[in-house]
Structures are given as structure tokens and as C-alpha cells.
Amino acid sequence: MATRVDGDPALNGPTEEWIRRIGDHPEMRLRLLAEVTRVLGDASAVAAGERRTLAGKVERWRYQLLNHNAGHLDEHQAELAGRLDLLARELEGVAPRPRRSFRQRLASTRDRDREERDLESCLDAARPIEDVERQAARATDLNFGSRASVARRILLYAPLYLSNHCINHCLYCGFRYSNPMERDHLDLPRALAESEILGRRGFRHILLVAGEHPGMVSVDYLAGMIAPLAGRGFRIGIEIAPQSTSGYRRLAEAGATSVTLYQETYDRARYAAYHPKGTKAWYDWRVEGPERAADAGLRRIGLGILLGLGGPVEELHALIAHGRYLLDRYPGLRLSLSLPRIHEAPQGFRPPHVVDNDTFIRFYCALRAAFPTANLVLSTREPAPLRDRLARACITQLSAGSSTSPGGYRGRAGDGTSRQQFPVFDPRTVDEVASHLESDGFRPIWEPDEA
Missing domain, CATH: 3.20.20.70 (Aldolase class I)
Incomplete structure (x- = not known):
């Protein structure tokens, strides 16, 4: 059964097939996503401490994914990492921001002319x-x-x-x-x-x-x-x-x-x-x-x-x-x-x-x-x-x-x-x-x- 929440763009896409193909411990990851779905579906009924604990688990999953692949992610892995980032910050109650992108900034030539000068x-x-x-x-x-x-x-x-x-x-x-x-x-x-x-x-x-x-x-x-x-x-x-x-x-x-x-x-x-x-x-x-x-x-x-x-x-x-x-x-x-x-x-x-x-x-x-x-x-x-x-x-x-x-x-x-x-x-x-x-x-x- 797919794990997907159409009302939450951060969760759209990580189907069961996708999670099984991308990483390790798929059953544990799918249970975690199901719990995230439940909490975000009725956030007002969940204590802040529980939300933050869940956010920490999502955050750790993201960094395990990044570390395991030494930062070199394929298209699907990069998409999952980005969505996990959004999920963790939503659970934390952090102000919405675009996905983290410093690795892309570091690899780009943006601002290089100014820096060079x-x-x-x-x-x-x-x-x-x-x-x-x-x-x-x-x-x-x-x-x-x-x-x-x-x-x-x-x-x-x-x-x-x-x-x-x-x-x-x-x-x-x-x-x-x-x-x-x-x-x-x-x-x-x-x-x-x-x-x-x-x-x-x-x-x-x-x-x-x-x-x-x-x-x-x-x-x-x-x-x-x-x-x-x-x-x-x-x-x-x-x-x-x-x-x-x-x-x-x-x-x-x-x-x-x-x-x-x-x-x-x-x-x-x-x-x-x-x-x-x-x-x-x-x-x-x-x-x-x-x-x-x-x-x-x-x-x-x-x-x-x-x-x-x-x-x-x-x-x-x-x-x-x-x-x-x-x-x-x-x-x-x-x-x-x-x-x-x-x-x-x-x-x-x-x-x-x-x-x-x-x-x-x-x-x-x-x-x-x-x-x-x-x-x-x-x-x-x-x-x-x-x-x-x-x-x-x-x-x-x-x-x-x-x-x-x-x-x-x-x-x-x-x-x-x-x-x-x-x-x-x-x-x-x-x-x-x-x-x-x-x-x-x-x-x-x-x-x-x-x-």
C-alpha cells in the first residue's frame, strides 16, 4: 500500500515502491512516514514534544541518506532528501522556507564574479x-x-x-x-x-x-x-x-x-x-x-x-x-x-x-x-x-x-x-x-x- 498524502506537497511522491527502491530499512521508513501522515493530519491533537521527537527521526533519516551516499544523490534520492527536510521542519514548527540548497550554491558560479573581484x-x-x-x-x-x-x-x-x-x-x-x-x-x-x-x-x-x-x-x-x-x-x-x-x-x-x-x-x-x-x-x-x-x-x-x-x-x-x-x-x-x-x-x-x-x-x-x-x-x-x-x-x-x-x-x-x-x-x-x-x-x- 502506498504511503502518500495528497494534501501535503512534502509527502506527495514517496510511495512504498519508491521508498523500497531508494534506501535501507524500508519497513521502518514506511512506518515512520505513516506516523508523520497521522501527526500532520491532526497536528492540533499532538503534543509539541511528540512532534519534535518525530521531527528528529525524520531529520536523522535525511542525514543518514546524505551520509550513506556521500552527498552524491541521484534524482530520486535528492527529491526524497528535500521532502524529508520540509517534513522535519514542518513537524518542528519552523517557519516555511525553501529546501536547503547550500550544496547547489557551492557548486554553482553564482556570485563568483563579485567574490573574484x-x-x-x-x-x-x-x-x-x-x-x-x-x-x-x-x-x-x-x-x-x-x-x-x-x-x-x-x-x-x-x-x-x-x-x-x-x-x-x-x-x-x-x-x-x-x-x-x-x-x-x-x-x-x-x-x-x-x-x-x-x-x-x-x-x-x-x-x-x-x-x-x-x-x-x-x-x-x-x-x-x-x-x-x-x-x-x-x-x-x-x-x-x-x-x-x-x-x-x-x-x-x-x-x-x-x-x-x-x-x-x-x-x-x-x-x-x-x-x-x-x-x-x-x-x-x-x-x-x-x-x-x-x-x-x-x-x-x-x-x-x-x-x-x-x-x-x-x-x-x-x-x-x-x-x-x-x-x-x-x-x-x-x-x-x-x-x-x-x-x-x-x-x-x-x-x-x-x-x-x-x-x-x-x-x-x-x-x-x-x-x-x-x-x-x-x-x-x-x-x-x-x-x-x-x-x-x-x-x-x-x-x-x-x-x-x-x-x-x-x-x-x-x-x-x-x-x-x-x-x-x-x-x-x-x-x-x-x-x-x-x-x-x-x-x-x-x-x-x-x-
Whole structure:
């Protein structure tokens, strides 16, 4: 018997024959579609929790289909993936939007002429780098200057690492499962103790960071961290494993205000090579994470590439395309962009594409040309002189006084660098960073709403 609902265009087409031909576990899939039919046929009689649970099952089916086919779908598979996307968002109660289409955008030439002009102008070796920086500074000053003062504002924030346990085997990361290191995982009292130190240093914006370990870093665990921290007046961003739409909604309800999710590399083949095992190996699950976060109501989204993994110019094109796609799809989105570089990696890994300082500066200035109003973010991965120079050009958010290991702000006897994700190259204190910004004519701020 066919599973089809003529009144719902999202369901029109997935007949029993089609489902049996396309994928695995057809009986289970058909039962799921029958349940979707029932729920959408009488949505008012079904509790929101049941609808979201069902949406999560549909969402997982879609990503299993994408992952199993490595994103290379035939006509029928692509149609099914698109309809499952519509169904999941309808069950979630998300505002209707066209089907997700970033993969198509990335493969197209749309906006390429504009991107080429921006990049060619900034990367042209014949153009003095000082001229590139001045142009970026003018655009940044125009969009981030204070009304009450000519001083440009720069947000200072701190990462708070909750856990370095991780099930992934990312070749470049200090947290990778096979890397011998001391593992740690904060409970709520320790996390609150860390936040008290950051609060005394002036921070009001904290970025929660954790390795990908679904058993230890669950949605329940994260919500249990976010709510008490938000209750103490902190603005909470999250840089964690990609979540389902329902998962992001739960974290937003707990008090999270922003999501940072770096794709690392947009090249699917390279991505598979660098992420051989673990949940992070699911390319589509990660690349569409920002859309699920936006669907869940989070309006501050951070994107980035890890410079060193792929061809730098190619990756920068893809990052710009991703940012423009999200801004087109979600009007009012507040976008942040970052370009972390690999300086040190676990033994046995050497980045194939080294990006020098001048190119690094030009890349950030190219992002400013492409996104005049986006926040550009720079961490303590980079040394102080380079961070100061980029702040003068285009950076609007800086971490300061950072630790990249769980419990790193309180410290413990015998602590060294054995638990950190990456080394810190700007060792200045928060006060030293803030004072330097003020001496350079900027206004350090501590609340993201001002940025």
C-alpha cells in the first residue's frame, strides 16, 4: 500500500515502491512516514514534544541518506532528501522556507564574479598590503564606530572549555581520540568556578567549547551548564558538536545566544580524509548545522575554515559563499567569521597548505570587503603583534587571556599544556589586551549586543 498524502506537497511522491527502491530499512521508513501522515493530519491533537521527537527521526533519516551516499544523490534520492527536510521542519514548527540548497550554491558560479573581484583586489601582490588594510579599516570603522565617540568598539570574550573528551579522529586536532593526553570533564561546580574567574576579569560573554562526545557532552549536560551561567548574567555562545534542530532549540531555551561551527574544509574529499572516523565524519550534518541553529531561533551564527587543510583561496571562496547563502536564507542573521590557522598539530600531521602572515591579513581584509557588517573574530592562536595589527584593520571580536583546556583558568597542581586543544600564542592578560586596545584608540566592550 502506498504511503502518500495528497494534501501535503512534502509527502506527495514517496510511495512504498519508491521508498523500497531508494534506501535501507524500508519497513521502518514506511512506518515512520505513516506516523508523520497521522501527526500532520491532526497536528492540533499532538503534543509539541511528540512532534519534535518525530521531527528528529525524520531529520536523522535525511542525514543518514546524505551520509550513506556521500552527498552524491541521484534524482530520486535528492527529491526524497528535500521532502524529508520540509517534513522535519514542518513537524518542528519552523517557519516555511525553501529546501536547503547550500550544496547547489557551492557548486554553482553564482556570485563568483563579485567574490573574484573582492579576492583579487585584496590578494593582488602588486597592491601594497597597507592599502588593503586601510580599505578594510574604513569599512570596519563605518559599521562598528560608536555614535557617541569616534572610537571603534571591539568585543572581548573568553572561551570556557568544558571537556576535552572526544570520539573523533580528526588528524589535526589535539583532542582527537587517539592522541595521548590527559582528559578532563567539568561538572557544574567547576564550570561555575571557572566562570567566576572570568567574571572578575570583566568578561560577560563566554564561549562554551567541548570535544565531541555524545555520551558525556549531551544536550542535557550542555543545557545544565548554560542555564546557570546565563542566570548569572553571562551571554553564552556555544562551540560544540553540531546538534539537531530540537537540540539547538533546547540550548536556546536554556539561554544560549550564539553558535559557532567551523566547517574546517568545504572540500568533501579533503574533509573525508581529515575526518576518517567519528561523528564529525558526517560532512552534510556539519555543513547544515548553522541552518538548523537558525531554524531553532539562534540568530548569531559563526562560520570559519581551518587554514592549512585545503587550498586557501578555494576555501575562502567557499566560506564567503556559505555566509552569503545564510544571509539570503535568514534575513536578520548576525554573522561572525573567523580564520583559525594551524600552528601546531599532533605528531604525524603537517598541514599541506601553509598560510603566511601577509596572506592571512589579506584574507581577513577580503572577508571585510565581502561582509562589511559581519563580526570578524580572532583568537589567541595568533601572536600579539599580529592580533593588534588585524584589530586596527578589521577585527571586531577578540578573545583574551584564554585557556584552551578544561579547568584551565583555576589551574591544578602539575598543570601544563597536556590538556589543551591548541597552544596560546598571545599570553597577555585581559587587562593588558584591553589597555592596548584603548591606547590604539578603540573601545573594548563586554556585551555582544553592543557589537
